[in-house]
Amino acid sequence: MVHFSNSLTKLLAELQKLPGVGEKTALRLAFHLLKSPENANALAESLQDVTSRVRFCSVCFGITEEDPCWLCTAERDDSAICVVEEPQDLLAVERTRAFRGRYHVLQGALSPLNGITPSQLRIAELIKRLEGGGVREVVLATNFTVEGEATALYLARLIKPLGIRVTRLAHGIPLGSDLEYVDAATVQRALEGRSEV
Amino acid sequence: MVHFSNSLTKLLAELQKLPGVGEKTALRLAFHLLKSPENANALAESLQDVTSRVRFCSVCFGITEEDPCWLCTAERDDSAICVVEEPQDLLAVERTRAFRGRYHVLQGALSPLNGITPSQLRIAELIKRLEGGGVREVVLATNFTVEGEATALYLARLIKPLGIRVTRLAHGIPLGSDLEYVDAATVQRALEGRSEV
Numbered sequence: 001m002v003h004f005s006n007s008l009t010k011l012l013a014e015l016q017k018l019p020g021v022g023e024k025t026a027l028r029l030a031f032h033l034l035k036s037p038e039n040a041n042a043l044a045e046s047l048q049d050v051t052s053r054v055r056f057c058s059v060c061f062g063i064t065e066e067d068p069c070w071l072c073t074a075e076r077d078d079s080a081i082c083v084v085e086e087p088q089d090l091l092a093v094e095r096t097r098a099f100r101g102r103y104h105v106l107q108g109a110l111s112p113l114n115g116i117t118p119s120q121l122r123i124a125e126l127i128k129r130l131e132g133g134g135v136r137e138v139v140l141a142t143n144f145t146v147e148g149e150a151t152a153l154y155l156a157r158l159i160k161p162l163g164i165r166v167t168r169l170a171h172g173i174p175l176g177s178d179l180e181y182v183d184a185a186t187v188q189r190a191l192e193g194r195s196e197v
Numbered sequence: 198m199v200h201f202s203n204s205l206t207k208l209l210a211e212l213q214k215l216p217g218v219g220e221k222t223a224l225r226l227a228f229h230l231l232k233s234p235e236n237a238n239a240l241a242e243s244l245q246d247v248t249s250r251v252r253f254c255s256v257c258f259g260i261t262e263e264d265p266c267w268l269c270t271a272e273r274d275d276s277a278i279c280v281v282e283e284p285q286d287l288l289a290v291e292r293t294r295a296f297r298g299r300y301h302v303l304q305g306a307l308s309p310l311n312g313i314t315p316s317q318l319r320i321a322e323l324i325k326r327l328e329g330g331g332v333r334e335v336v337l338a339t340n341f342t343v344e345g346e347a348t349a350l351y352l353a354r355l356i357k358p359l360g361i362r363v364t365r366l367a368h369g370i371p372l373g374s375d376l377e378y379v380d381a382a383t384v385q386r387a388l389e390g391r392s393e394v
Contacts, residue, residue, distance in 0.1 A: 005262035007246045014240040019229050020222070030247075031285045032216050034260055037248040043211040044248075047241035049204045050227075051234040063231055065202035088228045 008034075059129070061105040061122045063087045077101040082139040083126065083155065085109050085148060093141055101139075104129065109147035110154055116147075118154065126155075130162055137165040144171070205231075256326070258302040258319045260284045274298040279336040280323065280352065282306050282345060290338055298336075301326065306344035307351055313344075315351065323352075327359055334362040341368070 004012070008030060015026035033040040056062070057069035064070070071094075080101030084090050090103050106121045118124075130138070138159050142148035156166045171189035173182055182190075201209070205227060212223035230237040253259070254266035261267070268291075277298030281287050287300050303318045315321075327335070335356050339345035353363045368386035370379055379387075 005251060005260075007243070007250045007262060008260070011240075011243040011247045014236070014243045017236050017240075018226055020225070025217070027285060027288070028217070029215055031283065033244065034247065034251060034284070039211070039214050040244045040248045043208075043214075044241040044244035046204070046208040046211045047230065047237045047244075050208045050231065051237045051241075053204045054202060054231060063202075063205070065204060086228065087231070088224060091224070 056105075056107075060103045061107055061125065062090050062103060071103055078134050079136040080139065081126075081129065081135055081137075082141050084141045085143055085151070089141060089143070099139070101137075106142070106151065109142055109145070109151040111147045111150075121151075123155070123158070127158065127162075130159060130164060135164055137167060140166060140168045144169075253302075253304075257300045258304055258322065259287050259300060268300055275331050276333040277336060278323075278326065278332055278334075279338050281338045282340055282348070286338060286340070296336070298334075303339070303348065306339055306342070306348040308344045308347075318348075320352070320355070324355065324359075327356060327361060332361055334364060337363060337365045341366075 011030050011033075012023075012026045015021055015029050016023065021029070033043070053065050054063050055065075055067060057064045057067055057072055059068040059072040062069055062071065071090075077100045080099070081104050082090075082093055082099055082101060083104045083106060084093065085106050085108060087105055090105060093099055093103075104122065104126045106123065106126070108116055108121050110116055110118065110121065129135070138155070140152040140155055142151045142155075152168055156168075159166050170193055171186065172193055173179065173186065173190045179187070208227050208230075209220075209223045212218055212226050213220065218226070230240070250262050251260050252262075252264065254261045254264055254269055256265045256269040259266055259268065268287075274297045277296070278301050279287075279290055279296055279298060280301045280303060281290065282303050282305060284302055287302060290296055290300075301319065301323045303320065303323070305313055305318050307313055307315065307318065326332070335352070337349040337352055339348045339352075349365055353365075356363050367390055368383065369390055370376065370383065370387045376384070
């Protein structure tokens with residue numbers, strides 16, 4: 001049997017905790033890092049640096065080094081809040097440059113089967129922000145998964161009574177798609193949401 | 198524009214130095230690690246641990262924590278040495294359990310275009326081991342790439358005059374292959390190397 005040194009076995013186990021990294025990829029990454037110890041050390045320092053500096057913004061719960069984060073302090077439209085599940089979803093929206101309001105990161109989605117209930121998400125904090133006044137629209141940009149849809153529905157019911165407009169990202173055909181390869185449910189939603197040319 | 202904190206930008210840059218990790222994967226890994234700082238710190242410690250403990254075996258130039266490595270000290274057949282390019286290639290051979298001899302890791306392959314000449318590989322060390330006597334066969338298990346083949350040819354010319362048998366891994370059809378999808382050159386080599394049933 002192949003016998004790895006203890007420290008290498010440990011590294012392989014840690015690498016395999018990363019998303020999309022299995023046994024083979026972990027070996028490939030480990031050997032790459034062993035070949036360039038300076039890269040391995042730089043990565044290690046960088047990891048420690050990030051975990052010690054990066055925290056959650058106390059306003060939007062996105063990730064930041066300064067609290068509140070740059071998105072919460074920048075000159076932006078205070079009347080709209082875009083609600084997303086995770087910090088990376090915030091990036092996906094922000095990259096479009098089509099939204100100039102504020103953000104709120106739920107840090108997850110409702111999933112009773114996995115024990116994720118409203119109290120584990122940043123929902124109370126969102127409602128508190130909305131009750132502060134000034135917000136006219138909440139854009140629900142949770143994922144289009146069962147959990148994300150359920151979370152959007154839950155939030156809509158909670159927010160509408162506050163007299164705030166609640167919107168959801170449009171369903172439709174992704175840009176550049178070949179219609180024949182798009183699933184029927186998406187085409188159906190695209191038909192329902194069709195617009196005048 | 199999306200604005201990352203300095204420490205996160207640094208981490209993304211370090212992650213992108215890993216093989217097969219681009220911008221998107223780096224983001225995915227970084228956000229995963231941000232969500233579980235204990236994993237990030239364990240990975241960082243593990244990296245530092247490995248780079249400080251793991252070194253090259255002074256006999257076979259594989260990676261090890263103790264010098265000489267367990268493969269060089271184990272009860273094995275001293276009369277055969279399997280020559281590979283990298284430590285991970287050694288694992289590929291060792292996993293088969295079909296070779297019970299010793300190993301020698303060249304730490305690369307000849308590649309004049311990339312400036313890799315014989316003096317940058319552990320070839321002098323291999324010859325010294327062979328001159329020590331007792332070795333009857335050298336199995337060349339360098340990769341079947343242009344560089345690997347050139348290295349095998351170079352080594353064969355160097356070793357044969359020492360009166361040592363030099364062999365190379367067989368070419369042929371990989372197990373489980375559909376013949377129609379195997380490239381012609383491989384089928385040709387398999388035909389040339391055909392054996393009695």
